[in-house]
Amino acid sequence: MTYSSFLKAEFLVLWRRKQDVFNALLFFIIVVVLFPIGVNSSPEFLAPAAAGIIWCATVLAVLMALESTFKEDHRDGSLEQLVVSGLSLPLLIVLKIIAQWLVVMLPLLITMPLLAEMLYLPSSGFWALIGTLLVGSPSLFFIGVIGGALTVSIKQGAMLVMLLILPFYLPVIIFSTLAVKAAQAGLPYSGFLAMLLAMSLLSLVISPFMTAIAVKASVNA
Amino acid sequence: MNWAWFHKLGSPKWFYSWSKAWALPVFCFGCLCLVIGLVWGLAFAPADYQQGNSFRIIYIHVPVAMLAQSCYLAMGIAGVVFLVWQMKMSPIFIKAMAPVGAIMALIALVSGAIWGKPTWGTWWVWDARLTSVLVLFLLYMGIIALQNTIDDVLLANKAAAVLSVVGLINLPIIKYSVVLLETLHQGPTFTLTKKPEMPAEMWLPLLFSVIGLYCFVAGLVLWRMQSEILLREHRSSWVKQEVTENGL
Amino acid sequence: MQSFASLTISDLWIERAERDLCKGLSFSVQSGDVVRILGENGAGKSSLLKVIVGALSPEEGRIAYSGEDVTLDRSILQQDALYIGHSVGVKQRLSVAENIRWYCPDVCTNVLHEALKSLELIDYMDTPVKKLSAGQTRRVALARLWLSQKTLWLLDEPFASLDVKGVELLEERIQQHALAGGMVILTSHQNLLSLASRDVMLLP
Numbered sequence: 001m002t003y004s005s006f007l008k009a010e011f012l013v014l015w016r017r018k019q020d021v022f023n024a025l026l027f028f029i030i031v032v033v034l035f036p037i038g039v040n041s042s043p044e045f046l047a048p049a050a051a052g053i054i055w056c057a058t059v060l061a062v063l064m065a066l067e068s069t070f071k072e073d074h075r076d077g078s079l080e081q082l083v084v085s086g087l088s089l090p091l092l093i094v095l096k097i098i099a100q101w102l103v104v105m106l107p108l109l110i111t112m113p114l115l116a117e118m119l120y121l122p123s124s125g126f127w128a129l130i131g132t133l134l135v136g137s138p139s140l141f142f143i144g145v146i147g148g149a150l151t152v153s154i155k156q157g158a159m160l161v162m163l164l165i166l167p168f169y170l171p172v173i174i175f176s177t178l179a180v181k182a183a184q185a186g187l188p189y190s191g192f193l194a195m196l197l198a199m200s201l202l203s204l205v206i207s208p209f210m211t212a213i214a215v216k217a218s219v220n221a
Numbered sequence: 222m223n224w225a226w227f228h229k230l231g232s233p234k235w236f237y238s239w240s241k242a243w244a245l246p247v248f249c250f251g252c253l254c255l256v257i258g259l260v261w262g263l264a265f266a267p268a269d270y271q272q273g274n275s276f277r278i279i280y281i282h283v284p285v286a287m288l289a290q291s292c293y294l295a296m297g298i299a300g301v302v303f304l305v306w307q308m309k310m311s312p313i314f315i316k317a318m319a320p321v322g323a324i325m326a327l328i329a330l331v332s333g334a335i336w337g338k339p340t341w342g343t344w345w346v347w348d349a350r351l352t353s354v355l356v357l358f359l360l361y362m363g364i365i366a367l368q369n370t371i372d373d374v375l376l377a378n379k380a381a382a383v384l385s386v387v388g389l390i391n392l393p394i395i396k397y398s399v400v401l402l403e404t405l406h407q408g409p410t411f412t413l414t415k416k417p418e419m420p421a422e423m424w425l426p427l428l429f430s431v432i433g434l435y436c437f438v439a440g441l442v443l444w445r446m447q448s449e450i451l452l453r454e455h456r457s458s459w460v461k462q463e464v465t466e467n468g469l
Numbered sequence: 470m471q472s473f474a475s476l477t478i479s480d481l482w483i484e485r486a487e488r489d490l491c492k493g494l495s496f497s498v499q500s501g502d503v504v505r506i507l508g509e510n511g512a513g514k515s516s517l518l519k520v521i522v523g524a525l526s527p528e529e530g531r532i533a534y535s536g537e538d539v540t541l542d543r544s545i546l547q548q549d550a551l552y553i554g555h556s557v558g559v560k561q562r563l564s565v566a567e568n569i570r571w572y573c574p575d576v577c578t579n580v581l582h583e584a585l586k587s588l589e590l591i592d593y594m595d596t597p598v599k600k601l602s603a604g605q606t607r608r609v610a611l612a613r614l615w616l617s618q619k620t621l622w623l624l625d626e627p628f629a630s631l632d633v634k635g636v637e638l639l640e641e642r643i644q645q646h647a648l649a650g651g652m653v654i655l656t657s658h659q660n661l662l663s664l665a666s667r668d669v670m671l672l673p
């Protein structure tokens with residue numbers, strides 16, 4: 001196995017699982033739609049709340065997608081092959097997350113103009129929202145994958161992953177919504193983006209090692 | 222530097238006999254201090270000139286909130302120790318500590334709410350301090366849930382350690398972000414702590430109850446660790462000898 | 470493949486599910502050896518292979534590969550080892566050819582076709598593995614033995630769910646590998662008198 005053959009196989013598997021990716025996207029849209037219908041559909045409520053709604057839906061969709069990151073690999077033994085491949089496990093995990101990020105986040109980003117319009121998000125806030133999603137979402141993946149790795153050997157892991165990981169997402173959600181609010185008020189928001197970037201980098205440094213520990217412990221459970 | 226104590230700390234047998242000698246005195250000392258602090262604080266300390274008697278809940282709230290954070294800090298450090306040195310006592314410590322920390326966080330939340338009613342007029346305010354204690358409580362519950370779900374001991378040990386370490390790194394960020402959220406939203410002007418210039422009659426009882434609660438929790442956790450050690454090491458000869466000699 | 474290699478295991482002790490396995494086990498394997506691990510169900514055969522390849526950590530013991538101590542960092546051994554466990558590590562959603570390219574990316578098409586032909590998988594080259602039988606899935610994993618250049622083979626019950634022809638084919642391949650200077654450690658209940666140069670018995 002080499003890093004490139006690993007990455008190629010990852011993309012192939014994700015391509016074969018495109019329905020799962022599509023389901024995550026649908027889930028995301030449905031969660032977003034719940035708010036205008038369930039809470040309040042007036043522009044006065046939705047415009048300031050839009051960023052928060054979109055971020056909460058993103059977080060849930062990402063966690064749903066991440067829960068199954070290692071499940072199939074664990075079942076068929078290919079996760080064990082990664083552990084004993086002689087390649088660096090943290091690096092393999094980074095590659096896996098990059099593949100997942102591209103496949104899950106790009107469709108979400110593409111639906112953003114439509115959803116922003118439906119939630120009456122003004123264009124001043126829209127670009128800030130896209131910025132926070134681009135800069136902040138990698139940290140969602142890097143943190144969330146730790147939960148996915150810890151629960152691979154558990155049958156019903158999705159709920160547990162939510163319970164474990166959602167608290168860690170709070171800062172990302174807070175920084176992002178504050179950034180969009182600042183943009184909507186015409187204030188500078190690059191400080192918040194810098195903080196999101198810092199969180200993404202910090203999680204990039206720490207999470208692959210933590211995930212590798214979790215994967216190693218999980219293959220034998 | 223002499224590292225012998227560090228290696229001894231990693232040995233369940235040594236730790237068991239050490240903690241057996243210390244748990245009870247520490248616990249009793251803690252109870253004594255706690256009773257002094259609480260009785261003094263709740264019954265005799267002067268009332269606050271702004272908040273009247275309702276401020277007295279700080280004698281409960283402040284110690285438990287401090288404990289809730291300290292317990293997590295200790296768990297996070299134990300997690301690092303386990304991941305780096307594979308020390309056997311670390312996961313036992315984490316397992317013993319998590320429910321205690323969760324209860325501390327819960328008491329902090331409840332006492333905060335009780336204090337909030339007369340002060341703010343509502344049971345709950347999204348004040349930075351209360352919010353971060355709530356998140357802390359959720360983190361504790363996550364660790365407990367994970368440990369109860371995983372039945373493989375090795376995986377459960379690693380999982381709890383990984384999660385405590387990640388939590389330890391994240392807690393300051395969570396706290397910072399929550400404070401940021403509050404300052405940008407113009408939060409309530411009263412806060413439960415940061416009282417300027419408390420007179421000695423007010424902070425002395427607080428000091429007693431803080432020290433008391435620390436010792437109380439230390440004793441409690443030592444006991445919980447002892448029973449966990451006996452469970453985990455039940456195959457070793459020293460445990461068999463211990464149980465036949467002293468009973469359970 | 471290395472011209473000469475050796476694997477030395479000394480004073481091993483594995484603890485799993487509160488049981489001591491392989492306590493005090495020591496043995497060594499040299500180029501040309503085929504070692505069979507024997508023991509009842511649950512004696513720790515699979516665990517031993519996992520420890521050697523580094524998927525599981527032993528409680529105590531030392532492992533040396535070609536003179537280098539790899540007890541703490543198994544990566545030198547792993548680069549030279551081919552491990553096939555109970556779950557063979559074949560991706561269900563990928564086709565046979567894609568699976569092989571995942572594991573052995575450098576193999577050229579002719580060689581791949583030859584190997585698949587001899588394993589009777591050539592007709593299934595583009596079939597997703599989840600549509601194959603258990604024996605066929607194992608053959609996909611075993612194709613690595615023909616297509617990668619690793620010295621140390623660690624095979625956990627490699628004959629499981631293979632038919633008579635498959636068993637013959639595999640035995641022949643193992644023999645070839647040993648003659649070429651490779652090392653094979655396998656667990657099996659198959660009678661391998663002609664094949665195994667040595668047995669290691671695990672006591673429960």
Ligand SMILES: Nc1ncnc2c1ncn2[C@@H]1O[C@H](COP(=O)(O)OP(=O)(O)O)[C@@H](O)[C@H]1O
Pocket residue numbers: 220221373485486488490508509510511512513514515516517
């Ligand atoms: N996934 C597992 N989790 C916990 N313990 C296990 C697991 N698999 C095996 N064990 C324990 O390890 C022992 C050895 O198992 P194994 O190495 O698979 O035996 P063998 O391959 O010789 O049949 C078993 O008796 C069992 O108690």
Ligand SMILES: [Mg+2]
Pocket residue numbers: 514515516625
């Ligand atoms: Mg076996």
